[in-house]
Amino acid sequence: MHVLTSRSSRLPLAWAELPDRALRPDEVRVATRAVSVNPVDWKMREVSLLGFAQRILGPRGPFVCGVDFAGEVIEAGPKADLSVGDRVVGGTDFSRSQRGSYARTVQVRASQVAVLPPNVSFDAASCLPVAGVTAAMAVRDHGGTHRRPGSRVLVLGASGGVGHFAVQLARIDGAAVIAGVCSQRNTGLVQRLGATPIDYGAGDALDAARALGPFDVIVDAIGSTTYPVRRCKALLAKGGVLVQIMPMPRDYLHLAIPGPVKTVLGRPSRQNLAPLVAHLAAGTLDAVIAERLPLGEAERAHELSRAGRVVGKLVLTADA
Ligand SMILES: NC(=O)c1ccc[n+]([C@@H]2O[C@H](COP(=O)([O-])OP(=O)(O)OC[C@H]3O[C@@H](n4cnc5c(N)ncnc54)[C@H](OP(=O)(O)O)[C@@H]3O)[C@@H](O)[C@H]2O)c1
Known part of the structure; x- marks a missing residue:
């Protein structure tokens, strides 16, 4: 699993290779195509309540930041009601010992993702979860x-x-x-x-x-x-x-x-994402994207988000 990791905001995010965890029966592995940036992503790298909670509740090993992702299912457990090739959007959850979404692949429960219709782009969908x-x-x-x-x-x-x-x-x-x-x-x-x-x-x-x-x-x-x-x-x-x-x-x-x-504590799930996806598909909801950057430029995206002036969302794109 190719991930971007850095525990501290003083050390830049860098690529690392971590071993994949075995897929649980109700989980899917998703190849990320777009990841959107939220202030929580960089706040978790700092000495903050969120950073502390992640350290206590999150998975062991290097910290991978990010929550939002959209991408394609590449592996599905036997109890997951999704198939390889499904286009999905979702959010990772460190309190379930899941690594973050700044990665080439993520591993989450099927109930954490909603299926995307063909007319909803990965970029727009990735803005929804948090x-x-x-x-x-x-x-x-x-x-x-x-x-x-x-x-x-x-x-x-x-x-x-x-x-x-x-x-x-x-x-x-x-x-x-x-x-x-x-x-x-x-x-x-x-x-x-x-x-x-x-x-x-x-x-x-x-x-x-x-x-x-x-x-x-x-x-x-x-x-x-x-x-x-x-x-x-x-x-x-x-x-x-x-x-x-x-x-x-x-x-x-x-x-x-x-x-x-x-x-509120925004916790993405299929149930709360599906109505938002339906609005994107119907054209009644617009995800305003301020800027798209390659996933490898996540550090620059964090600088922009930290400045507090982003209009709409920042999206990090991953190659297919
Ligand atoms: N509770 C939760 O589950 C949850 C979920 C998501 C986010 N959050 C938190 O909620 C906050 C907002 O998140 P976000 O993603 O919306 O942040 P954001 O996108 O980074 O917000 C930036 C926007 O705020 C505007 N802004 C800055 N100062 C303003 C002011 N005085 N009055 C009105 N607008 C102002 C900026 O435009 P201008 O500078 O041009 O005004 C910019 O468009 C963050 O602290 C985040 O950590 C919490």
């Missing part, structure tokens, strides 16, 4: 937009990986108002995706959002240092929820008590 699933959990599972057409939704960080999917899912679910906070350079994109853009450089974004509220759902993909919980809560309608995608330790008190502040 960012798309997290957005769906925020907007739909917590926000209930699919059960309640006519919702009012505010997305803080509407141009990022999670935010650009959150805006589109709210639009698909028939939200009456979608406001998307972004920088001036991204207002055109956010409008095209279906939201009324609020340029955070033009003044206080939360003050500007008040005119479009109160909101049934606020998705904060940036964090409470920039968008304080107290101020976001003041923009909620009765019964509304604030979903923090990246809570800070000081937010844990809000999350611990029953109330309007929630968080």
Whole structure:
């Protein structure tokens, strides 16, 4: 198994050859064709809560980063309901002792992947697992937009990986108002995706959002240092929820008590990926790709992601 490995962000990712683990009966081996980059990929290489969790719960041996992948099944266990040649998308899971997706092949349970129809590209599909699933959990599972057409939704960080999917899912679910906070350079994109853009450089974004509220759902993909919980809560309608995608330790008190502040942990599975794949296939959902880089340039992709200005998603492509 040819993988990109580096435990520390101070040592660049480098290719290494690791032995393949024997396939369990319910697992598939997938040749990766595209891998998308999430901030969690580089955060796990740093001294962080995620890095610590990966060290405790992850597989032994060299650390392989990455979660999202799309590719082709090259081997299927006898209890896996997939066949060699199936085109799939999924996410690796270190808590199941699985290695990451920055690799020529990954090995996951069949229930962790969804099948791709021929009109969905590997590049677009690879953007879904962490960012798309997290957005769906925020907007739909917590926000209930699919059960309640006519919702009012505010997305803080509407141009990022999670935010650009959150805006589109709210639009698909028939939200009456979608406001998307972004920088001036991204207002055109956010409008095209279906939201009324609020340029955070033009003044206080939360003050500007008040005119479009109160909101049934606020998705904060940036964090409470920039968008304080107290101020976001003041923009909620009765019964509304604030979903923090990246809570800070000081937010844990809000999350611990029953109330309007929630968080999510995006965990891709066939069940939560399949509806997103269907939207890509139908052309109702768009995976915005900022840049494609070869898998071997993952270190450069991490630099770009760490800078925090990626519009949509970064995709690493692997040769067939
Ligand atoms: N809980 C989970 O399961 C989960 C899942 C996915 C991600 N996350 C976390 O959630 C966060 C967001 O992830 P992501 O993948 O969406 O990140 P991302 O794609 O890297 O977000 C970057 C985007 O944020 C915009 N931005 C930066 N500052 C902003 C501000 N003050 N207001 C509004 N927009 C701003 C940037 O555009 P401009 O610079 O032009 O504004 C850029 O488009 C990360 O911390 C990530 O680790 C958590």
